[in-house]
Amino acid sequence: MSVPRCLTIATSDSGGGAGIQADLKAFAAAGCHGLSALVALTAQNTVEVSAVHELPPAFVLAQLDAIFGDIGVDAAKTGMLFSRPLIETVADFLAEHPVPLVVDPVMVASSGASLLQADAVESLVGRLFPLATVVTPNLHEAEALAGGGPSDTRRSLAERLHELGAPAVIVTGGHGAEAVDHLFDGRRHVEIEVARHDVAATHGAGCTHSGTLAALFARGLPLETAARQAAAVASRAVRNGLVGLGAGEGPVDVFDLKGACA
Numbered sequence: 243m244s245v246p247r248c249l250t251i252a253t254s255d256s257g258g259g260a261g262i263q264a265d266l267k268a269f270a271a272a273g274c275h276g277l278s279a280l281v282a283l284t285a286q287n288t289v290e291v292s293a294v295h296e297l298p299p300a301f302v303l304a305q306l307d308a309i310f311g312d313i314g315v316d317a318a319k320t321g322m323l324f325s326r327p328l329i330e331t332v333a334d335f336l337a338e339h340p341v342p343l344v345v346d347p348v349m350v351a352s353s354g355a356s357l358l359q360a361d362a363v364e365s366l367v368g369r370l371f372p373l374a375t376v377v378t379p380n381l382h383e384a385e386a387l388a389g390g391g392p393s394d395t396r397r398s399l400a401e402r403l404h405e406l407g408a409p410a411v412i413v414t415g416g417h418g419a420e421a422v423d424h425l426f427d428g429r430r431h432v433e434i435e436v437a438r439h440d441v442a443a444t445h446g447a448g449c450t451h452s453g454t455l456a457a458l459f460a461r462g463l464p465l466e467t468a469a470r471q472a473a474a475v476a477s478r479a480v481r482n483g484l485v486g487l488g489a490g491e492g493p494v495d496v497f498d499l500k501g502a503c504a
Contacts, residue, residue: 246460247314248274249341250453251306251332252321252348253282253294253357255446259493260286260351261321264446268453271475271496274460277313279305281328288445288488291355296324299331306335317460319344319452320370326362333369342459345374345408346452349383352445352491363387367406376465377408378452384413396424397431404428412469414451414476423473425466432466436473443483443492450496451476 248269255261262278269276281302285293309315318341323329336343347366349358358366367387371377379387385394388402396413403411410427414436421438424431454475458468479494482501487493 246274246457246462247277247316248272248453248457248460249277249279249309249315249318250321250456251279251281251302251318251323252449253284253324254280255284255286257287257445257488257493259288260446260449264449264494264496265319265321265453265456267496268450268475269457272454272457272461274316274457277309277315279309281332282322282324286351288353288490288492290353290490291351291357294324294357296328299327302328302331303335306332306339310339315339315341317342317344317456319346319456321346321449321452322348322357323366324357324362325359326365329362329365329369333365333373336370336373340373342375342456343373344452344456344459345370345377346448347377347379347383347387348448349386371403371407372409374408374410375459376410376412376455376469377403378412378414378448378455379403380414380448384411396420396422397426400424400426400431410465412455414448415473423469425469427465432469434470434473437477437481439477439481439483441480441483441485443485443487443494444480445491445493447476447480447494450479450494454496
């Protein structure tokens with residue numbers, strides 16, 4: 243089989259807008275066969291995350307063993323990992339099964355709910371960042387992880403995250419005054435302009451970006467080319483977002499379902 247195989251290691255969003263569900267849609271849109279290893283489940287909609295159920299680390303490991311032992315993986319991404327034990331389980335496995343890896347350090351939902359326990363941040367940075375091909379925080383996540391504030395630029399935050407162990411960093415451009423993804427690979431700074439759309443449907447934009455990036459790695463694209471394409475895909479998914487689907491921030495739409503149904 244020649245179809246690229248892309249794995250998401252993340253959490254289920256019962257509302258279908260982010261998490262595993264957004265990743266699998268992004269993989270399919272990018273021409274990859276999607277694989278998933280769930281680490282947790284959320285009771286979630288467009289308004290709130292009302293509950294999180296953490297899966298046992300042994301079951302997470304069983305999923306990874308099943309996937310790598312039979313189907314194989316060309317690239318992977320991590321999303322919401324929630325807790326230190328889950329991060330350490332995933333990091334231990336990926337250290338022994340290296341693949342091109344996007345680490346999306348999911349910390350807060352678009353509804354404001356915390357998606358990463360406080361004692362898990364050190365493990366995320368210390369254990370997963372060094373295994374990544376690229377880390378993809380949004381501006382607020384980059385500030386939290388790098389210890390920065392409003393006066394910091396994406397450039398300085400990317401440099402500090404690189405110093406913390408990430409081989410490459412993309413500070414995404416969905417937040418802040420400038421609509422720019424800032425890529426730093428340890429040598430070069432590259433600014434990728436992103437079309438920003440005033441649409442109340444951004445739920446899952448970060449997952450769509452990192453999922454697309456991982457899928458493009460699975461297809462063999464280099465970092466900068468993949469980063470530019472992922473930025474464009476995420477922007478279009480926001481433009482096509484499903485406004486009014488739920489009472490809160492609607493989900494992005496990587497397939498342009500409204501156009502397909504018109």
